[in-house]
Amino acid sequence: MKCFVVRDLLPNHIEGLNSKETCAEIEQHLKTCRECRAVYEKMRTPLPIDEKPEYETVEFAKTFKKIKAKIYKGRMQAAFITLILLICLILFAQLYRISVPYDSSIMKVEPYQAAAVRSRDGSCYWESLDNLDFETAKLVLSGDYKVFNQVQFAHREKKYSLDIEAYGRTIRRGGEAVKVIYFCYTKTLWNHLFPHGEQNYYSYSRPAIVYGPDCPIEDYQPRPCEIYYLQAENIEKLYKLSDEEFDAQREQAIFVWGGEI
Numbered sequence: 001m002k003c004f005v006v007r008d009l010l011p012n013h014i015e016g017l018n019s020k021e022t023c024a025e026i027e028q029h030l031k032t033c034r035e036c037r038a039v040y041e042k043m044r045t046p047l048p049i050d051e052k053p054e055y056e057t058v059e060f061a062k063t064f065k066k067i068k069a070k071i072y073k074g075r076m077q078a079a080f081i082t083l084i085l086l087i088c089l090i091l092f093a094q095l096y097r098i099s100v101p102y103d104s105s106i107m108k109v110e111p112y113q114a115a116a117v118r119s120r121d122g123s124c125y126w127e128s129l130d131n132l133d134f135e136t137a138k139l140v141l142s143g144d145y146k147v148f149n150q151v152q153f154a155h156r157e158k159k160y161s162l163d164i165e166a167y168g169r170t171i172r173r174g175g176e177a178v179k180v181i182y183f184c185y186t187k188t189l190w191n192h193l194f195p196h197g198e199q200n201y202y203s204y205s206r207p208a209i210v211y212g213p214d215c216p217i218e219d220y221q222p223r224p225c226e227i228y229y230l231q232a233e234n235i236e237k238l239y240k241l242s243d244e245e246f247d248a249q250r251e252q253a254i255f256v257w258g259g260e261i
Contacts (some may be wrong), residue, residue, distance in 0.1 A: 093190040109257035165235040228253035
């Protein structure tokens with residue numbers, strides 16, 4: 001068998017694709033032909049795996065390290081932004097107040113009597129007759145301190161869930177002076193979402209709403225008073241309304257209490 005024929009058949013011979021007779025002839029030829037045997041040995045030798053140069057390996061490690069650092073930095077920034085947003089949401093929920101619908105079963109306006117007590121510096125404050133000490137009670141009985149009717153706003157609700165907003169004004173209606181007071185209970189969005197605590201009784205006395213910031217003058221005379229529940233945020237903004245607009249708010253409010261104080 002000629003050398004060129006053997007060399008053409010060597011790939012099939014290595015793969016075992018030739019017939020037995022052909023394989024025998026090739027083996028016999030390889031024993032006697034050094035050149036064909038060298039070609040055969042070279043064909044049988046596995047090709048070496050290309051190894052990347054060392055500088056490419058170092059560059060890849062640096063690139064991978066940079067990518068890893070960017071991913072870590074991005075995660076830290078995302079975590080920080082998430083934390084800031086969470087804090088802002090919590091603060092908003094704890095500060096933002098929403099009005100509460102009127103519920104006559106837990107919201108009351110209760111009349112009581114209080115004395116206009118003067119301190120040593122001449123300032124005046126209100127003291128319920130139920131809380132007078134002995135010396136103050138004596139002055140009340142002697143007529144030194146005048147007693148006036150008062151009202152307090154009371155509610156029975158879960159702890160720390162409600163606060164009160166109120167605003168009052170004396171207006172002229174049909175030639176008569178009438179004290180009109182609007183009030184509303186509010187609670188924070190946080191307490192609305194996460195109510196807590198036991199049901200408790202709370203009362204709020206607001207004499208300044210009824211009489212103004214100072215104690216009544218000596219010749220003060222009781223006058224008709226009407227108290228309404230007006231479900232609205234920022235009750236204090238009612239001061240911007242005219243007397244007619246202020247009185248017209250009764251149409252969308254709920255009458256709660258009326259009397260002379």
